[in-house]
Amino acid sequence: MNALRDHILSLVVFAPLVGALLLLLVPALERGAIQVIGLFWSAIVFALSLLLLRWFDGASGGMQLTEQHAWITSIGASYHLGVDGISLFLLLLTALLTPVALLASFASVEHRVKEFVICLLLLESGVLGALVALDLLLFYLFWELMLIPMYFLIGVWGYRDRVYAALKFFVYTMAGSLMMLFALLYVYATAPVAGQRSFDLPVLIAAVQNAPYPIGTELLLFGAFALSFAIKVPMFPLHTWLPLAHVQAPTAGSVILAGVLLKMGCYGFLRFALPLFPEASYWFLPPIAVLALVGILYGALVAMVQKDIKSLVAYSSISHLGFVMLGIAALEVKATTGAVYQMLSHGVSTGALFLLVGVLSERRHTRLISEYGGIAREVPIYTAVFVLIALSSIGLPGLNGFVGEFLILIGTFGSRVFDITALGPGAGRWLAVAAASGVILAAVYLLWMVRRVFFGPLRNPLNKGLRDLTLREGCVFAPLVILVVLMGVAPGYFLKRIEPAVAAAVSDVQQRARLAGMGRSLEARP
Amino acid sequence: MPTMRTYADSGLYLIPLFPLIGALLWGLFGKKLGRTVVSWLAPGMVFLAASEATLAVLRLYRLGLKAEDPTFIGGWVGARLEQVLYTWIGVADLNLDLVLRVDPLTAVMLMVVCWVSFLIHVYSVGYMAHDEGYWRYFSQLNLFVFAMLVLVMGGNLPVLFIGWEGVGLCSYLLIGFWYQDQDKAQAGLKAFVVNRIGDLGFLVGMFALFGLFGTLDFGGLESAVQAVADVDRTIAGGLFAGYTVRGVLTFACIALFIGACGKSAQIPLHVWLPDAMAGPTPVSALIHASTMVTAGVYLCLRLNFLFSLAPTAMLVVAVVGGVTALFAATIALAQNDIKKVLAYSTVSQLGYMFLAVGVGAYGAAIFHLMTHAFFKACLFLGAGSVIHACSGEQDLRQMGGLHEKLPITFWTMALSTLAIMGFPLFSGFFSKDEILWLAFASPRGHWLLWLLGLLAAGLTAFYMWRLMLMTFSGETRGLDEHTRTRLSESPLSMAGPLLALAALAAVGGFVGMPAYLPGLSEWLGVPFVNYFAHWLDPQWVTAAAHPGASDLFAAAGGAADLALTAHGHAIEGGLMGSAVAVGLGGALLAFALYLRQPAALTYRVPKLPVVGGLYRTLLNKYWVDEVYGVCPVGAVRVLARFCARVLDDIVVDGLVTRVPPFMLRVTGSAVAWLQNGDVQRYLSFIACGLAILLYALLRGGGP
Structure with a gap:
């Protein structure tokens, strides 16, 4: 048991990769077998990841279950993994969404099934690895590993404009990644580490803590990291690849993309950009907060007039992730804990929404709102699930969406981070109030869509006799529906484990920014 | 006087539990369980909740009496029952327990919500007997009761907000219950979105209160307020440095009141309620007349100790309430849809309640909330009975002459109409009279506010009798032959609740008889006590004891005593007389215009100069x-x-x-x-x- 415990992170990260390799041995024609093997394998990975909950110490804010081995000793890169409250549930979410997405694709993906399953498993490994890597080089490796399978998922199994969408996705993300790579190498080459140069995150953080960069350099470095992460989130105005990618991606691709891939951007801010460059963070937080606010309102407004259900959901993602970024930018324990919670809850709700849209488009091969209307009578169970998920996405208290939004808003309202910036004292207040108006818009675009798709008379004869959820689809949605309710009714279980890590990270950034001089005027204020 | 003591009570969770179980059962298995089972058990679940609630109120009563003087008149000091279930959201300094609480205010709400809900569930069994979606209906109706109970029992603002949004959700679902009708689905959407605009205010109010006091628990807020000695001193540090406590409280109270405006359909967020009449009529009676829409009033009363310290916010509440009362009453004059008239009447009556809140007449507000629940639920159920009999016809111009065919409906509605117009000794008389008097005489009242209320009272009497006469008197005008021949009184399941509510509408006001009624206490030879106000008095202690609200409360007795000492009985008697006179005047005018030819006027008026234009303005709701x-x-x-x-x-x-x-x-x-x-x-x-x-x-x- 101890051996398992010591290597549990490696096991979880590499198990999907091993699964992908194993699948290479199965003949491509055995579609059914491939699907079942993929499903079971990823389900086992999920089961393994649940072991983390057993061994994870919720009271501690530090890295846990760490593993460190020599890797490329000549350049100081090591194989260093660890998990904390920020990454723990993202890890579990990834491990859960992969089998769910696979199961949902049983009927819809008909060609190149083997490659499809392999891609999904590779993607899972990439995401899981990036979430636990504590070595910059290792992180970068996994970061890029996420990119390639996603590129193929969109480009091969997507819809009509899939090639353009895949290319756009790739170019955008790649451009961001390169910026990060430069910054990363610069830090590696210049950080005042005693002895050999190192890619190790804790070592580098300690080094820049002792001898911070001049503020100009730090700003550039933060900017490079931030650009890369902001594209991934995506933040306004770098978001235009996302709706396209979502609309063109197959259902499973959208689920993973919205469910976990986007979160890697938010996660990157918390794990790398803020702790490495605390002083520059303080300079960048106000513009990030404003852009996040713009994203919330802008995403919601644009979602309102979409004709395609899937692109509506995609724009709603931009709005929801605006909340996450606002919570991070507020740099306040409640707000940032809320941001992490919102990442999870958005993964569940939006993942489920994409799955639901997938069900509809499998049946009717169209996602245009105008093609539907009044289908509630034909598909009552599907309607009930859809409305429930929509309500969770709107942030109805008692369901998952409310908890994160509430924490983010109440934390931002009280955040003093912006007091010394150009936004002026009390900026947290108006940011929170303005962001809260996003909850009105969310109700408008989602429920208006629900009204047009499900209610009213059944006008389109093609929708007559539309099939309700099958047993397999029921199995797809059951875990998500349970999570939607559970995370709304008993968020304490999650929050208790998230908070210590967030509190540690937040106070660390605040303290070091203060040491670096930013905080002098902060403290001078009453 | 000390604030009320809190007692742990492990049985409170049972009250909302039963309807929740019901909602889940009918929602998941309703179709399989069958019509009979659901018809019996859905009201049954509410009955269980109501019984549990009644028991809890009795426990509260026992605990709230002083040991040395266990009588209601002498020894009632109030108490709180509390049950902490678990920590819902706990991050950093934010600690939100899922906590249920019952105090005298909640007790009144509990009784109203539970028992009116029960009666309307029973009525629904008859009303929805032939609807194929009856199981969905009862699931949502049970869910509504659950959410409403969470709303009134929630011990902190976010838990109240769970209920607040929950009832909004059920309202959305039930307005659009017949979802295949585009307009009905759209009405549900409108209700949800307009309420969301209000919710923004609610959220912002919560943020401000948390920023100021660091807690959202009602008890915590109460002690935090008590700890602030001088509300006008500038805050030295923290989030609101540079502001005064009173300033921030005014902001928070106005923000919360915007939330209340959404839920309780006050100007300018009133537009959703008339459209909400698209839902089944029992839903209109329960959600859109007697319970959910009063949640905004309840919220203000729950936070009375904050509002009392913010005179500006109270002025806003009073003005919005008074103006809404008159504004909605004028629209009701010209509506031809029986439910629309009642809907605007509800908006208007809710305006009265806010008027009361705004002048500090908290007891009067909740009193009117209760009597309104009785008579308006009865009126809606009566309207439902009429619509049921007329095969879905809702246009007053098509009705007429129904009093012989629908005697029970007619008499119960007539009693309720007397109640709503404030006919002496009917329930609405006492509550409305108290509001008007305090609007005039309270330290925060004004004769203009009183005048708004008085005019609205006259209009209320007029439009209600217009509705009654157009429905019941004269000859039947529209309706096809088939419907006419089959006109008959509704089944017992529908008539029973009507009778019960009519009885309450008639005599329910006696629990709150004013201490002063001309000649009464002399005749009885004993000083008279307003039992209802006495029951609630402990609720206002915190506010009354605070120096920052001293203009409102001279002593712990509340606004009534202060107004009394300032103006004396003669004024109270005079105001009472004028309100009754105006009400009777409105009613007589309605009789004069509508008794002979009930519908003729609606065709003639639009053609008149000036009046016709005015009529069209009202018909089109401005x-x-x-x-x-x-x-x-x-x-x-x-x-x-x-x-x-x-x-x-x-x-x-x-x-x-x-x-x-x-x-x-x-x-x-x-x-x-x-x-x-x-x-x-x-x-x-x-x-x-x-x-x-x-x-x-x-x-x-x-x-």
Whole structure:
């Protein structure tokens, strides 16, 4: 048991990769077998990841279950993994969404099934690895590993404009990644580490803590990291690849993309950009907060007039992730804990929404709102699930969406981070109030869509006799529906484990920014 | 006087539990369980909840009496029952327990909500007997009761907010219950969205209160308020440095009141309630008349100790309430849809309650909330019975002459109409009278506020009797032969609740008889006590004891005592008389105009000059919906289109997809120009380079 415990992170990260390799041995024609093997394998990975909950110490804010081995000793890169409250549930979410997405694709993906399953498993490994890597080089490796399978998922199994969408996705993300790579190498080459140069995150953080960069350099470095992460989130105005990618991606691709891939951007801010460059963070937080606010309102407004259900959901993602970024930018324990919670809850709700849209488009091969209307009578169970998920996405208290939004808003309202910036004292207040108006818009675009798709008379004869959820689809949605309710009714279980890590990270950034001089005027204020 | 003591009570969770179980059962298995089972058990679940609630109130009563004097008159000091279930959200300094609490105010709400819900569930069994979605209906109706109970029992603002949004959800679902009708589905959507606008205020109010006091628990807020000695002193540090406590409280109270405006359909967020009549009539009676829409009033009363310290916020509440009361009453004059008349009447009556809150007449507000629940639920159920009998016809102009065919409906509605118009000794008389009197006489009252209420009272009497006469008197005007011959009284399941509610509407007001009724206590020979007010008095202790609210409460007795000492009985009697006179005047006018030819007027009036224009204005509800259609609805739609089609497609996407390739091309061609294969150009580069190098070496001496 101890051996398992010591290597549990490696096991979880590499198990999907091993699964992908194993699948290479199965003949491509055995579609059914491939699907079942993929499903079971990823389900086992999920089961393994649940072991983390057993061994994870919720009271501690530090890295846990760490593993460190020599890797490329000549350049100081090591194989260093660890998990904390920020990454723990993202890890579990990834491990859960992969089998769910696979199961949902049983009927819809008909060609190149083997490659499809392999891609999904590779993607899972990439995401899981990036979430636990504590070595910059290792992180970068996994970061890029996420990119390639996603590129193929969109480009091969997507819809009509899939090639353009895949290319756009790739170019955008790649451009961001390169910026990060430069910054990363610069830090590696210049950080005042005693002895050999190192890619190790804790070592580098300690080094820049002792001898911070001049503020100009730090700003550039933060900017490079931030650009890369902001594209991934995506933040306004770098978001235009996302709706396209979502609309063109197959259902499973959208689920993973919205469910976990986007979160890697938010996660990157918390794990790398803020702790490495605390002083520059303080300079960048106000513009990030404003852009996040713009994203919330802008995403919601644009979602309102979409004709395609899937692109509506995609724009709603931009709005929801605006909340996450606002919570991070507020740099306040409640707000940032809320941001992490919102990442999870958005993964569940939006993942489920994409799955639901997938069900509809499998049946009717169209996602245009105008093609539907009044289908509630034909598909009552599907309607009930859809409305429930929509309500969770709107942030109805008692369901998952409310908890994160509430924490983010109440934390931002009280955040003093912006007091010394150009936004002026009390900026947290108006940011929170303005962001809260996003909850009105969310109700408008989602429920208006629900009204047009499900209610009213059944006008389109093609929708007559539309099939309700099958047993397999029921199995797809059951875990998500349970999570939607559970995370709304008993968020304490999650929050208790998230908070210590967030509190540690937040106070660390605040303290070091203060040491670096930013905080002098902060403290001078009453 | 000390604030009420709190006692742990492990049984409170049972009250909301039963309807929740019901909602889940009918929602998941309703179709399999069958009509009979659901019809019996759905009201049954509410009955269990009501019984549990009644037991809890009895426990509260016992605990709230002083040990040395266990009588209600002498020894009632109030108490709180509390059950902490678990920590819902706990992060950093924010600690939100899922906590249920019952105090005298909650007790009143519990009794009203539970028992009125039960009666309406019973009524629904008859009303929805032939609807194929009965199981869905009862699931949602049970869910509503659950949410409403969470709302009234929640011990902190966010838990109250769970219920608040929960009832909003059920309202949305039930308004659009017959979802295949586009308009009905749209009405549900409208209700949800308008309520969301109010919710923004609710959220902001919560944030401000948390920023000020660091807690959202009602008990915590109460002690925090008590700890503030001087509300007008500037706050030295923290989030609100530079403001006064009173200033922040005023902001928070107004924000919360915006939330209340949404839920309770006050100007300018009243537009959803009339449309909400698209739902089944029992839903209108339960959700959109007697319980959910009063949640806004309840919220203000729950936070009375905050409002009391914010006179400006209270003034806003009073003015909005008073204006809404009159405004909605005028619209009700001209409506021809029986449910629309009642809907605007509800908006108007809710205005009365806010008027009461705004002048500090908290007891009067909740008293009117209760009596209104009785008579308005009865009126709606009566209207439902009429509509049921008329095969779905809702137009008053088509009805008439129904009193013989529907005697029970007629008499119960007539009693309720007497109650709502404030006919002496009927329930509405006592509650409305108390509000009008305090609107005039309370330290925060004003004769203009009183006048608004008085005018609305006259209009109320008029439009209600117009409705009654158009429905029941004269000859049946519209309705096809088939319906006419089959006109008959509703089944017992529907008539029973009508009778019960009518009885309450008639005599329910006696629990709150004013201490002063001309001649009564002399005749009885004993000083008279207002039992209802006495029950609630402990609720206002915190506010009354606070120096910051001293203008409102001279002593712990509340506004009533203060007003009494200032103005005396003669004024109270005079006001009472004038209210009754105005009510009777309105009623008589209605009789004069509508008794003979109930519908003729509605056809003749529009053709008159001036009056006709006025009539059309009222008929079209002052065109508020049309204005909102332009702004904000139209404006937001244009903005959204602009964002999507121009900003997103052209500007943002254009910039990021065009500019980098353009830059690449520029650098590309620049580099290409450098190495185009022309040897002479290469040589000239080399020469230039050499020259620069040479210059550098000569000048600086080199590295």
